[in-house]
Amino acid sequence: MPNRINIDWSYALDAMPYLLMGAKYTVIITVFGLLIGFFIGVLSGMGRLSQNKIVYGLVTGYIEIIRGTPILVQAIWIYFALPVIIGININSITAGIIAISINSGAYIAEIVRGSIQSIDRGQVEAGRSLGLTGMQTFVHIIWPQAFKRMIPPLGNQFIISLKDTSILTVIAVPELVRKSQEVVAENFRSFEIYTAAALLYLVMTLTISTILRTIERRLDVS
Amino acid sequence: MIIQVKDLHKSFGSLEVLKGINCNIEEKEVVCVIGPSGSGKSTFLRCLNLLEDITSGQVIIDGHDLTDPKTDVNAVRTEVGMVFQRFNLFPHKTVLENVTLAPVKVRKMSEQEARQNGIELLQKVGLEDKADVYPDNLSGGQMQRVAIARALAMNPKIMLFDEPTSALDPELVGEVLSVMKDLAREGMTMVVVTHEMGFAREVGDRVIFMDQGVIMEEGAPEQIFENPQNERTRSFLRKVYS
Secondary structure, eight states, X not given: OOOOOOOOTHHHHHHHHHHHHHHHHHHXXXXXXXXXXXXXXXXXXXXXXXXXXXXXXXXXXXXXXXXXXXHHHHHHIIIIIHHHHHOOOOOHHHHHHHHHHHHHHHHHHXXXXXXXXXXXXXXXXXXXXXXXXXXXXXXXXXXXXXXHHHHHHHHHHHHHHHHHGGGGGGXXXXXXXXXXXXXXXXXXXXXXXXXXXXXXXXXXXXXXXHHHHHHHHHHTTO | OOEEEEEEEEEETTEEEEEEEEEEEOTTOEEXXXXXXXXXXXXXXXXXXXXXXXXXXXXXXXXXXXXXXXXXXXXXXXXXXXXXXTOOOOTTSOHHHHHHHHHHHTSOXXXXXXXXXXXXXXXXXXXXXXTTSOGGGSOHHHHHHHHHXXXXXXXOSEEEEEXXXXXXXXXXXXXXHHHHHHHHHTTOXXXXXXXXXXXXXXXXXXXXXXXXXXXXXXXXXXXXXXXXXXXXXXXXXXXXXX
């Protein structure tokens, strides 16, 4: 039975600089992971629409593997198993960024594919009938419309990926959960510290929501 | 002859939609293509700018053989404007941007020149006051007039119309047809797939009746509408006018 003790928020306040250091890594890994993940996602999403069977097959295989395995397994595989075959140790933060990148990339690929496919075929025909090349049609006509439709599901994925960084604690990434655990190991104030950690996550996810809503509103002028 | 079509066949899988079309169209001619739905008339039109790839046969536009792999199809398309049944305006661009996009990107026209040109075209279709509006805020008839202006912005030699009034409310058909009439009067070469028999009769130099993937009958509008020779033409026109 845990001891019922008086709640004392000063423990959370005292630990805040330490927790914020963890939150800093959470943010860094999320930002880099999503930047790379978005890049992978756009390329893979277009690969899913490719007529080329090899490209399509490779991309589909990648997406199925990532969607079909837990991100926890992906992270420990990259950190512990991958170095065995490539012979190079990967530091935990790099491994964390790789894990978030390839994981979010697979989901973003499906978001990109779905959004592009949702654009009416008539838009391509209108572009091509005016003499635009396939590339020009994609860049000026299809992508801007598809991108607008991507924003809400991308927002979801960004929030999921940010929260997913919490599992990186198992590969010793000094992120928010890891830092919280370290503090609790010293002061045994699990209630105050984990509540504070949860609130910090909430602040970060609400920030993402707000940023995306602003972008959406800007684009909605058209 | 600005358009030559020789033994054009088009299949979708095992379904043969066009079964050998032969047709020549002269410069400044206005040709109206009529026929029941599923007759292949839209497919025929879409083959004229290679929106559908051609299964066999030849389509020669202004001397360029579209079936020749060496032909620059994009370049040919700049000479062939197309107006669609469902308008296909670009919803993320204003009316004027819809009109200026292709001249700027394809013709490398300056932004300023394209805008000037675009405003003139919008005046021509009576929509200069809508230049900065997004297509969502227009009526169907206005959208189709913008689509015509957009196609004209490339200064094409030929205009293709794929049932341009079929998606419009009846009271909006007139404004689109009147723009098309003006265009015909100015000497534009036009191929118009349409259900508007009145337009075909009044504006068409020639009417083509298609059914089951072939041209069943063609001729001057008076001949097709008043003295059709083919039984299918007669039965089609009876249904249309009943």
